Amino acid sequence: MRDLPAAPEAAEDRYVNRELSWLSFNRRVLAESENADYPLLERLRFLSISGSNLDEFTTVRIAGLEGQLQRGIETTGIDGRSPRQQLDAIREQVLELEHRQQESLEILRGLLAEAGIVVALVEELPKGQQQWLEEYFETDILPLITPQAIDPSHPFPFVASGGMGVLFRLKRGKRKGELVEMVLIPSGVPRYVRVPGEQAIYVAIEQLVTRFADRMFPGFKILGDGIFRVLRDSDIEVEDEAEDLVRFYRTAIQRRRRGRAVLLEMDDECDAAAEALLRDQFDVDAAMIVKTGGMLGLRDLDAICGEPRPDLKFSPFSPRYPERVLAHDGDVFTAIREKDMVIHHPYESFEVVVDFLHQAAVDPNVVSIKQTLYRAGDQSPVIAALVEAAQNGKAVTAVVELKARFDEERNIRWANELERAGVQVIYGFTEWKTHAKVSLVVRREEDGYRTYCHFGTGNYHPVNAKIYTDLSYFTADPALGRDAAKMFNFITGYIEPDDLEHLAISPIGLSERLYDLIDVEISNAKAGKPSGIWVKLNSITNRAMIDKLYEASQAGVEVRMVVRGICSLRAGIPGLSENISVKSVIGRFLEHARTWAFANGKELPSRQAKVLLTSADAMSRNLERRVEVLVPVTNKTVHDQLLKQVMLANILDTEQSWRLDPDGQYRRMRKGQGGFNCHEYFMSNPSLSGRGSALESHDVPHLTLPRREA
Incomplete structure (x- = not known):
């Protein structure tokens, strides 16, 4: 070397x-x-x-x-x-x-x-449209807003995080003094109003409030105004001594809405007196006061994206339902019993996950269902299936994570609904989040009880499953079923498993399993054998894991990393990480699946490689303060799908990829002729494990990894 x-x-x-x-x-x-x-x-x-x-x-x-x-x-x-x-x-x-x-x-x-889509100011529009907006303001907005004077008898009102308002400086008559009034924009009204007509014209509601303020303040002269928006501290810190987690979170959610102000945004034409009042009332660090000539609250622009203009959106894509399940007349359990399979969302439908639980709920041979729930969405078919299962007399256990940030209130609501239906609801650990995505179904069959498992890299959330790229692994492997049962016992009864056969669980051994696998690659590299690590994550920030990968690089192990978001590792640094490459894929879908592959003595990709999927990122919170699972994949078809399709396609992508350079900057990889788009590849080709016999002849393009020169 x-x-x-x-x-x-x-x-x-x-x-x-x-x-x-x-x-x-x-x-x-x-x-x-x-x-x-x-x-x-x-x-x-x-x-x-x-x-x-x-x-x-x-x-x-x-x-x-x-x-x-x-x-x-x-x-x-x-x-x-x-x-x-x-x-x-x-x-x-x-x-x-x-x-x-x-x-x-x-x-x-x-x-x-x-x-043909206009985001306009009121004064930019023709008189007829301005008149319609004025009438709309009087009939649909004015009844919902309550102007409030700001004076010693009317103290400055509370403004919730994300709340927007307008301050007006007013005067009535020559002898009377000036008056400051506040109008809070109601949270329940659309942020953007669409003017009727064939052309799509949108006007922000705060523009209507300022433009037609004379309708709120008859007899007053408006001397100035200022639009503002505030963001507040929204984190919730769990108290170790909390005796009742549900009661604690109900109270904490209320406190979060009233957290201290962190950011104050104002339009750059804000009235000077209004600005001074805002600065005084919100007591925000001067460095976090933003004045802009543009729009406040850009997150709300998503509403305009709903405009029915297919010519201005991505071509429609319908997820494929796994042909292997269809070949068994939609019987998910028969398909799993025949062979393990991975469902690659959003390219393959989340409906198969819902069908797995729904069929379990109505199947008279199913005796037990256990389920983790981190995020489930507003209209959750997963919750509906669990409720139905309990009503049908199944033994149903749901581990509901109350500490899922910004979903705490929704999860409390789901927990109450599940308990009313007879589901045994468990809230897990006080100090750890249960982030593992696992379903366990026990079914009575001719040869005894059989356990069916679903292990996921994403949440049981049907909307996210159309946007996030995730993996759903279905198996009837008895050893994985026994391990999953022990994981649930760990969460529900604090019974720490010490004899797991295949699974690794954090925070009691997942990182150690990964370190052992990395050590094998280090030993192989030092012995002159083929070595290599491929890893696909959302984030990596854990110092010990980063140092272990640095150690592998220094031993000569080639490490290829696809890290969508946060990466605290430095790539390509001589003497430290010269054998590590990092890229980030940002495109039509949000990369979310987490997988590891280890060469295990052969050049990657090969059948001998160790392939694992996981719910955990390489972050300290995932490895040390959350319950996560790491699942080894041994089934040949699933192994090939994860290694030679999912991971290899992400590594080969150039059209949506950013390379992390040694200086710490990300640079977009070259596009153009000869480029490769992994999202288009997955949309166009069926997965290996989800294909039925009717598609066995389908020619899925074989992906090849160019070898680096020695």
Whole structure:
């Protein structure tokens, strides 16, 4: 092996700050709004997603760092930065990102107007449309709003996180003093009003409030106004001594709505007196006050994306129902009993997961169902199936995670509904989140009881399953069934499993299993044998895992990583990570599946490789503070699908990929002739394990990995 420079020792040279890496990810999301290859409404949707992402980052991550400062906590980031140093760097980048979002919006507004979709100011519209808007304001908006004077007898009202309002400075008569009034925009009304007509014209509701303010304040002269929006601390910290988790979260959700203000946004024409009042009332750090000439609350632009203009959206795509299940007349259990299979969402329908549970609910031979629930959505067919199963006399256990951020209230509601139906509801651990995605069904058959399992990388959420790329692994392997049962016993009864046959569970052994597999690759590389690691994750921030991958790189193991979001690992650094490559795939679908592959003595990809899927990212919270599962895949067809289709296609993608360079910057990979789009590949080709006999002759393109020169 050639001599290499010594590995850098300083933390800032070995690791990337988690928060700054996340901001880099959101810049990649925002870049898709600037992608000329995408239809215009899809570009607008990416801008909305970028705005929503930044809101959540502000209310959770920035708020968390500010909380550390207030409490005098000096815990440093992985790169050695103090909370103050992190905040200084973050705020600078947040303001830059906010500015770039507004630039993107202006460009899109122009392009959309040319295409017949106008996001307009009231005064820009013809008189007839202005008159319709005025009538709409009087009939549909004015009855819902309550102007409030701000004076000693009318204190400044509470504004919820994400809330928007307008301050007016008014005067009545020559002798009377000035008056300040606030109008809060009702949360239940549409943010954008569509003007009737063939052409799509949208006007933001706050524009109507300012334009027709004289209808609210007859007899007053309006001296000035200012539109504002506030974001508050939205994180919930679980108290270890909480005696009743449900009661604690009901109270905590109310507290979150009234958390301290973290970000104040104002339009740049905000009246000076109104601005001074806002600054005083919200007591926000001056570095987190944003004034913009554009629009506030860009996340709400998603509403405009619903405009029925298929020519401005991605071509429709209908998920494929697995042909193997159809070949058995839709009987999911017969299909699983015949052979393990993986369902690759969203290319294959989430309906098969719902059907698995629904068929279990109505099958008289099914005696027991156990299910983890992290996020299930508003209209959940999964919840409906569990309720039906309980009503049909099955023994049903649901592990409902109350600590799923921003889904706490919904999950409490689901838990109540499940309990009313007779489901045994368990809330898991106080200090750990149950993040594993597992269903376990026990069925009485001719030769005894058989256990069927579903292991997922994503949530049991039918809407997300149309957008997120995830994996659903179905198996009737008895050993995996026994392991899954022990996992449920661990959650429901604190019975720690010490003799698992195949599964690994965090926080009691998952990371150690991965370290052992990495060590095998290190030993093989040192012995001159083929070695390699492929890994696909959403995020990697755990220092120990990063250091283990650095160790593998230094031993000569080639590590190929597809990491969609946060990556605290530095790639391609001589002496440290010169054998590690990292890319991020950002495209039509949100990459969410998590998989590992280890060469195991043969060049990747090969049948001998160890392939595993997991619910866990390589983050400290997943490996140390959550219940997660790591599932080895041995079935040949499923093994080939994960390794030679899912992982290899992501590695080969160039059309939607960003490469992480040694300087820590992401650069878009080249497009054009000879490029490869993994999303288009998956939309066009059936999966290996989901194919039925009628499709065995279908020629699925064989993907080949170009070998690097020695």
